Amino acid sequence: MAIYYEFYKTPNPNKDEEKSYHARVVTYNKVSTDQLASEIQDECSLTKTDVKAVLNALAGKIASHLGNGDKVFLEDIGYFSVNLQCAKKVTNHEDMKWASVRFKSVSFRADVALKNQLLKQKIYRSKLRAHSMPMSDEEIDAKLTEHFANEAIITRRGFGYLCNQVRSTAGRIIKRLVEEGKLKNISTQRNPVYVPANGYYGS
Numbered sequence: 001m002a003i004y005y006e007f008y009k010t011p012n013p014n015k016d017e018e019k020s021y022h023a024r025v026v027t028y029n030k031v032s033t034d035q036l037a038s039e040i041q042d043e044c045s046l047t048k049t050d051v052k053a054v055l056n057a058l059a060g061k062i063a064s065h066l067g068n069g070d071k072v073f074l075e076d077i078g079y080f081s082v083n084l085q086c087a088k089k090v091t092n093h094e095d096m097k098w099a100s101v102r103f104k105s106v107s108f109r110a111d112v113a114l115k116n117q118l119l120k121q122k123i124y125r126s127k128l129r130a131h132s133m134p135m136s137d138e139e140i141d142a143k144l145t146e147h148f149a150n151e152a153i154i155t156r157r158g159f160g161y162l163c164n165q166v167r168s169t170a171g172r173i174i175k176r177l178v179e180e181g182k183l184k185n186i187s188t189q190r191n192p193v194y195v196p197a198n199g200y201y202g203s
Helices: 033-041 048-067 093-098 112-119 137-148 155-162 169-180
Strands: 002-009 021-025 073-074 076-088 101-110 122-124 183-185 192-196
Touching: 033 048, 048 073, 048 076, 101 112, 137 155, 137 192, 155 169, 169 183
Parallel strands: 002 122
Antiparallel strands: 002 021, 073 076, 076 101, 183 192
């Protein structure tokens, strides 16, 4: 088992500050109740139908207790609680008399036992681009110049990995670079292989 991540640009309201990035888990699978029931069935004497019945009953009981304003603690998993919000901003005691308060969301705080299990997991950067990283033309040119200093060719897939671009974005950028005369395809349209044009990227 392992956790895969990718970098995303951190929103920055202050344009004067240096841009930064944060790591976020790349999620490819959504685990369903049916899958969990099948996996639990393999590890105990309960049938898949029994497990699904328990999970469905558990979901109902959690909702019921949260609806009473309770906090729900599942041992080795964590704590569930309700968050509220006001329909309008409350700034004084008079506002409190007429404030419309409503449900906002459910919070989850992981139990220490669950955190400790996840601390053991290996973490790798995803080789499959989950999204494209914003890059200026100057940054792309610098990456390609560095690449061609050691390699003679580059493919669309290689470009995507080099510049952190998904397949479609990588294709659009390469097409533009070819149209600008910076790159040229020395192979077929179906399986393109690119080299720097004369005068570009150290050629």
